[in-house]
Amino acid sequence: MVTLSDQFYNSIFEDACSQVRRSSQYVQTESDIKSVVQTLLNKRLTTADPLNVQNVSLLLHLVRNFRDNEIRSMVLESSRILRKRLFGNKVSVMVPVEMSSFCSSNCRFCGWRKDNAEMIRLKLAKDALIKEIKFLAEMGFAHFELSSGDDLNLLRFELPELIASVKKTAQEIIPSARVSICVTPFSEVHYSHLARCGLDTVFTWQETYDRDTYYAHITSGPKAVGLTDDLSLDTHGDGYLFRMKSQENAIRAGLQAGLGVMLGISPHLEADILSSVIHGNALISRYGDSIEPLIIGMPIWNPITTPKTDNLSKNSSIRLEESDFELISAIYLLGFPDRHAWVFPNCRVSKIEQMKSILTAGCFTSTMVRLGPGAYLAELTNADIPSLYTKIAKEKAPLNKQSIMDGEQFTHTFDFHENYLSMFAEGRLEIVPDRHFLLQN
Numbered sequence: 153m154v155t156l157s158d159q160f161y162n163s164i165f166e167d168a169c170s171q172v173r174r175s176s177q178y179v180q181t182e183s184d185i186k187s188v189v190q191t192l193l194n195k196r197l198t199t200a201d202p203l204n205v206q207n208v209s210l211l212l213h214l215v216r217n218f219r220d221n222e223i224r225s226m227v228l229e230s231s232r233i234l235r236k237r238l239f240g241n242k243v244s245v246m247v248p249v250e251m252s253s254f255c256s257s258n259c260r261f262c263g264w265r266k267d268n269a270e271m272i273r274l275k276l277a278k279d280a281l282i283k284e285i286k287f288l289a290e291m292g293f294a295h296f297e298l299s300s301g302d303d304l305n306l307l308r309f310e311l312p313e314l315i316a317s318v319k320k321t322a323q324e325i326i327p328s329a330r331v332s333i334c335v336t337p338f339s340e341v342h343y344s345h346l347a348r349c350g351l352d353t354v355f356t357w358q359e360t361y362d363r364d365t366y367y368a369h370i371t372s373g374p375k376a377v378g379l380t381d382d383l384s385l386d387t388h389g390d391g392y393l394f395r396m397k398s399q400e401n402a403i404r405a406g407l408q409a410g411l412g413v414m415l416g417i418s419p420h421l422e423a424d425i426l427s428s429v430i431h432g433n434a435l436i437s438r439y440g441d442s443i444e445p446l447i448i449g450m451p452i453w454n455p456i457t458t459p460k461t462d463n464l465s466k467n468s469s470i471r472l473e474e475s476d477f478e479l480i481s482a483i484y485l486l487g488f489p490d491r492h493a494w495v496f497p498n499c500r501v502s503k504i505e506q507m508k509s510i511l512t513a514g515c516f517t518s519t520m521v522r523l524g525p526g527a528y529l530a531e532l533t534n535a536d537i538p539s540l541y542t543k544i545a546k547e548k549a550p551l552n553k554q555s556i557m558d559g560e561q562f563t564h565t566f567d568f569h570e571n572y573l574s575m576f577a578e579g580r581l582e583i584v585p586d587r588h589f590l591l592q593n
Contacts (some may be wrong), residue, residue: 153209153404153438153439153537155397155400155404155506156397156400156434156435156438158393159576160434161393161396161397162363162393164361164396164427164430164431165362165363165420165423165424165427166363167430168209168361168422168423168424168426168427168430169420169423170211170237171205171206171230171423171426172209172213172420172422172423172426174206174209175206175209175210175212175213175422176213176217178210178243179210179213179214179218185214185223186220186222186223186226187229188210189210189211189214189223189224189227191225191586192207192210192211193226193227193230193486194376195231196234196486197230197233197234200489200490200491201489201490202429202486202487202488203486203487205426205429205430205433208426208429208486208487209422209426211227211483211486212422212426212483213422214426214474215227215479215483216421216422216476218253220535223390224479225373227470227479227482227483227486228478228479228482228512230482230510230511231481231483231485231486231513232482232512232513233413233512234485234486234490235485235512235513235514237489237516238490239515239589240582241580241581241582242271242515242581242582242583242584242588242589243510243514243515243516243576243581243582243583243584244294244295244515244516244517244583244584244585244586244588245293245294245295245437245516245518245519245572245583246293246295246296246297246301246332246516246517246518246559246587247288247293247295247296247297247518247519247520247521248297248334248518248521248522248523249281249284249285249288249296249297249298249299249318249528250276250299250300250522250523250524250525250526250527250561251275251276251298251299251300251303251306251314251525252273252274252275252276252300252301252525252543253271253272253273253274253275253524253525253559253561254273254275254298254301254303254306254543255301255302255303255373255374255546256301256302256303256304256373256374257301257302257336257370257372257373257374257375258370258371258372258373258376259359259369259370259371259375260368260369260370260371260463261359261369261414261417261453261456261464262456262561262564263456263457263458263461263462263465263560263561264301264561264563265276266372266373267509268382268456268458268461269461270458270460270461270546271457271458271461271546271548271559272544272545272546272551272555272558272559273515273543273544273545273546273557273559274524274525274526274541274543274544274556274559275303275306275525275526275541275542275543275544276526276540276542277371277539277540277542278310278313278314278317278542280526280529280540280541281314281317281318282317282318282436284526284528284529285318285322285528286321286325287528287529287532288528289321289325289326289329290325291393291569292326292569292583292587293326293569294322294326294328294329294330294585294587295329295330295332295353295585295586296318296322296329296330296331296332297331297332297333297334297353297355298311298314298315298318298331298332298333298334298335299333299334299335299523300335301561302335302336302373302374302375303324303382304374307335307336307383307585308383311333311335311346312345312346312349313349315331315333315346315349315350315351316349316350318331318347318350319331319350319351320350324486326585327483328585328587329585330352330353330585330586330587331350331351331352331353332351332354332355332408333345333346333353333354333355334354334355334356334357334410336374336375336379337356337378337379337381337394337395337397337398337401338398338401339379339380339381339401340401340402340405341381342372342379342381342383343401343402343404343405343407344360344405344406344438346405346407347405347406347407350405351407352408353402353407353408353409353410353447354398354399354407354408354409354410355409355410355447355449356395356398356399356409356410356411357410357411357412357413357432357449357451358396358411358413358427358428359395359412359413359414359419360414360417360424360425361396361413361418361423361427361428361431362414362419362420362423363392365417365418365419366392367392369417370391370392372408373385374392375395375396376390376391376392377389377390377391378390378393378395379394394396395414396431398444399431399435400435400438401410403435403439403443403472407444408444408445408446408447409435409444409446409447410446410447410448410449410496411428411431411432411446411447411448411449412428412449412450412451412496413425413427413428414451414452414453415450415451415452415472415476415477415480416452416453416472417453422443422548425480425483425484426485427564428484429484429487429488430446432446432448432488433487433488433489433491434560436488436489436492443492443592445491445492445493445494445589445590446488446494447493447496447516448484448488448493448494448495448496449495449496449498450477450480450481450484450495450496450497450498450500450506450509451498451500452477452500452501454500454562454563454564455562455563456561456562457557457558457561457562457563458558458561459559467536469542474501474502474505475505477497477501477506477509478505478508478509478513479503481495481497481509481512481514482512482513484513485512485513488568494514494515494516494589495509495513495515495516495585496514496516496518497509497510497512497514497517498517498518498521498564499518499519499521499537499565499566500562500570501563501565502565503565503567503572503575506565507575507576507579510579510581511579511581516586516589519567519569519572519573520566520567520568520569520572521564521565521566522557522560522562522566523557523561523562523564524557524560524561525541525555525556525559526540526541526554527556527557528562530552530553530556530557535553537552537553537556537593538551
């Protein structure tokens with residue numbers, strides 16, 4: 153099957169911006185906008201088809217720019233009805249497991265960027281990684297996301313074996329266990345190799361579809377130029393375009409894909425969100441029933457853990473209110489065809505807001521997130537912590553639990569898994585492996 157064209161990819165953001173402008177003009181001329189909204193939402197609930205791009209844009213514009221509680225309630229309630237119809241009272245949970253905080257890319261929003269001299273760097277030993285997987289699987293987790301900074305030696309020489317070992321270890325405890333990665337993008341050829349090693353899913357957050365903003369924040373390394381099939385830097389490459397093709401490369405390799413933008417990085421928030429919807433629906437249209445549901449991520453630009461080198465206060469283009477998170481999750485669910493997308497509320501907001509977004513739109517989420525290599529083991533052991541690592545750099549004090557937590561990639565909400573389980577029980581949510589939703593398709 154022919155891939156989506158470079159012209160399509162390069163036009164996504166401009167098409168989204170044009171649609172946002174049309175929505176703004178329409179709102180100014182329409183006298184009964186609430187009736188329009190109610191009609192389009194009613195239509196969405198009577199079909200498996202998504203809202204079209206014009207209507208997604210309209211809803212985004214209204215909930216972002218007009219604090220009309222009635223319209224907001226209409227959007228949220230429609231999403232809740234749809235979420236209940238598609239997923240019942242079920243939710244699946246993933247857990248990220250960090251392998252290395254060494255990085256060869258410079259991304260201004262990231263605590264692990266190469267030039268952040270304040271950040272401790274840690275690379276987890278394989279046996280420590282397997283211990284973490286066993287610990288988490290015995291807690292009941294069934295989806296393990298292997299994450300890392302752009303540590304090219306790890307990605308080139310170790311990742312395939314780590315995926316195979318993690319999959320084997322996890323499935324010995326949870327037979328339905330699945331493994332994903334959230335690392336710098338690869339080509340279709342390399343994704344196919346990782347699929348043969350046991351990989352199930354690839355998460356790639358585009359950060360932003362705004363090319364100028366992308367390169368203002370991502371200045372060097374694999375994310376700026378992309379990688380070749382042998383995982384060398386593509387010195388004349390276009391990292392923006394290479395990253396945008398990651399989901400299609402993964403899908404063509406037989407993998408599930410996740411996509412999304414970092415909320416808050418671009419001054420054109422509505423166009424960025426709309427770009428995700430345009431992109432995802434194009435993939436669904438091109439690959440039809442052969443595609444597994446897209447996982448629609450909702451990362452937010454949060455402060456990093458080294459305040460002296462945090463660029464958020466002087467660079468963030470837009471501030472989000474926590475209530476926006478639930479509304480955006482609703483619009484994502486309404487904007488994709490039934491059963492072709494899983495909305496993924498995460499721990500970058502408060503537990504309360506995360507839970508509201510799950511009940512409104514999300515069937516896939518995370519709990520007990522730690523974003524430092526070895527952080528789960530450090531939580532429960534008094535053993536020799538340095539022995540967990542094969543490489544340590546920029547250590548400013550004896551390595552201990554606190555210094556590992558201080559080395560997390562960014563700030564986020566943390567609570568123990570059992571407390572999330574209690575919250576889910578109070579919300580009458582049942583946890584299931586994400587394979588449960590795959591089998592429904």
